[in-house]
Amino acid sequence: MIPAIRSCGSRLRPARLACARASWSIGCKQASLPVVNFTARRHLTFTPRLGNESSSDPESSTESSSAEDQDVRKTLDEIGFAFDIDGVLYQGVNAIPGTPLLLAGLNNKRARYIFLSNGGGTLEEVKAESLGTRMHLSKISRNRLITGRIILSHTPMRAWSEAEKQQTVLITGVRIETAREVANELSILYGFTNVITPSDLLKANHEIYPFDKLKESLHAKHRALPGGMSASVITDPYCSPDSIPPNALRIDKILVWNDPRDWSVDIQLIHDLLVSHRGYLGTISALNGDASLPNRGWQQDGQPELWVSNVDLYWKTMHPMNRFGTGAFVEALKGVWSAVTGGAELQYQAMGKPLRSTFEYAHQRLLLDDAGRITRSKSSMEQAPSPDAGQKRPLRRVYMIGDNPESDIRGASEFKPDDGTEWVPILVRTGVWRQTAAEPEPRFKPAVIVDNVVEAVLWALGNEGIHLTREKLMEWA
Template sequence: MARRNYGVLVVSDPAEANPSPKLPSTFCHFRADLDGIHHDKAATSLTNSGIPNFAFAFDIDGVLLRESAPLPGATTALSYLQSEKIPFILLTNGGGRTEAARIADVAKKLGLSGLDESLLVQSHTPFRELSQLYDKTVLVVGGERDNCQKVAESYGFKHAVTPGDLIVAYPEIWPFNRPFQEYYKSFARPLPTPLYSPTGNPILEEGKSLKIDAVFVYNDPRDWGLDASVMLDCLLSERGFLGTVSGKNGNEKLTNRGYLQDGQPKVWFSNPDLWWAAGYHLSRLGQGGFQAAFRGLWDTVSNGAELGAQTETIGKPSQGTYEYAERQLLRVRRGMFGSKVSGLRDPLKRVYMVGDNPESDIAGANNYRSPYSSEWRSILVKTGVWREGTKPTHKPYIVQNNVLDAVRWAVEDAKANGATL
């Protein structure tokens, strides 16, 4: 039987002192006849030609980084996986920048080379698959300046507008904008068409008045009041034309009392996280906090009308995000081993999800049902949102001190499930 050398995981910085026992220096790989086992849950720990069929997915904030500082063991853990050609991706509910910019920043902070954008799935990365909206006018909410607008354009969306564009063109749309006027003016772009106005522009016609076909919350909003107001305008509008109010709203004879029955745009949220580990010693509200506030506003404004399918939330822990992440992980694996692996049809037995947030990382891995029959095992680390001594809302497969310990344990677990010295 062929053997594959996995080396020794070496501690190289003071923050990683007193490590757990070292990984074994070698362990065997298994060979398997791939015929008939493309979706076989009994697939072995390593596949043909020494290709591992286990892999990793890591959260970033609270696992690899805290603000701009690397967390203990992060650099060593990822460099080990790189050197041993064990596939991994970074799966984060963060975002607000292009994948290329974010992965370059992560690589710089960790002091690692060889990280490229194919290894990164941000909260909004799956939006790139919504090609049916590329030629539509979409409202892009959240993030700093026009960064998310640029991300949307990099995905293929040709007509992306922001609340900042709106407030500069129509300052009266949010009367409390004075403290932010110069900020918005520094990046706002001209609108493709003017807003409907009963006196100034009374033409309800696509191409004559601004019509929003979809709303995307790419990242945590910085100006909750403006963003929530514009989003409410979209959902109360006639057919998505900003500046209008649907005549169906409040009609007791219609489904949902007429609300959302007039061609209003769908709202896509990219991140349900209520909390995230920032630089402050207490966790801070994330996009999930904005979602809760917006839903509360909608409930009050509409007197309890259902939002229902008018909104959709991706990001961890959603099934759709984990499916996208696994497809990307398989593409990364195929890129690493080329013709030796059959890509999406080659089996991954197990994926280890390393995260700090029980509500997103752990819940997502525990509940995910892989269309490729892989098993996802959740590893909760103590370096982020979760506080030791509290009961996790979703029970992880195992708890580890940090990402380095998580990788050590996972490779041992892979060995125990089929690999031998």
């Protein structure tokens, strides 16, 4: 279970909060949330903190400009940005206005930034290409601004041990054949060697699911089960463990990689494996319902571990209403599991935001300040190093810019890295959250609510003493 958000005080200096004309307190429901109107702030310009009068002399102006740039670079060297993607950088197929210039400007100033998404089911490079397409970036610009900075919900799985990657895993998600290909990237990224999809199982045993299937679309692609394993040799679910045929299919892990498409098939298969004896498909554990055991015996007999890439209930598309995400699938699975087991807990491991493990991974990437360490080029055939490899540079503050209070804002608010860096959540209005009469304020409180990602960066820079107009920020590009 994810712990409730903790109430905590802010470490932001009052002088910096004054620039936004607002006060805030993370986690306090009674706090007044600042809503920044940057139209009223566009008269503000950056003033170098030099302590001397400006001069009309050209040489003095050049020196002042150089000092200003050095001051900006010094500040940017101490902070970082973590951008959510869907609902922050784009909606549907359209980029939020100003985002290409924003990223180009931050890149030119050598600011540290990453893209921290609960999306998944694809390679990080493919996600980078998709983001670049929405922003109408050339390949050169995409490689400079985006490639190597993407962290998806399942990216931390790359650091799993080789022993785990040798296990047999059932994987499902938005595009199950693509998910298999991601997991099978042997030489560079994930490295799972025995990957099975629901489509494979439906082909191997037609009786697994008795209803009409999406054979000609979703389940059209399938492969033979690895190692000569069979999904149909067990005919008695209560057979003794000693009588299980040696070629019977056994699943070690179940990986839900982002927004499953055929919920009915997936819930059926996950149920079958979680009630099985040690992951043998077609068996039923004798320990199920044993009140003397933890969780009344459910999931206590070596069943596969269930991993979920994220628990986002909603995500934002071009549709005016939010669409269900992976979290909705998990809630549906929980409901079925509770009905089957008489209320037993569904035991699973979650990844993605708002979990600490995901934010810790992202934090280490920012400390490394080397985009190439986040994900390697597909042609390089190199294994990405662990998050703690390389030379780290400390950070004073990281601004998490997101659209979902339940994942982006909650995660950044609760994350307290051991090195003392402060993560500051900023909520934008372009995504999941909408202010309504029923929900005038988000349940998890951000530092500030702004209209879009450009205004979020302007607020963050203002909080650091760099007061810019939108136009001036765009000139950084």
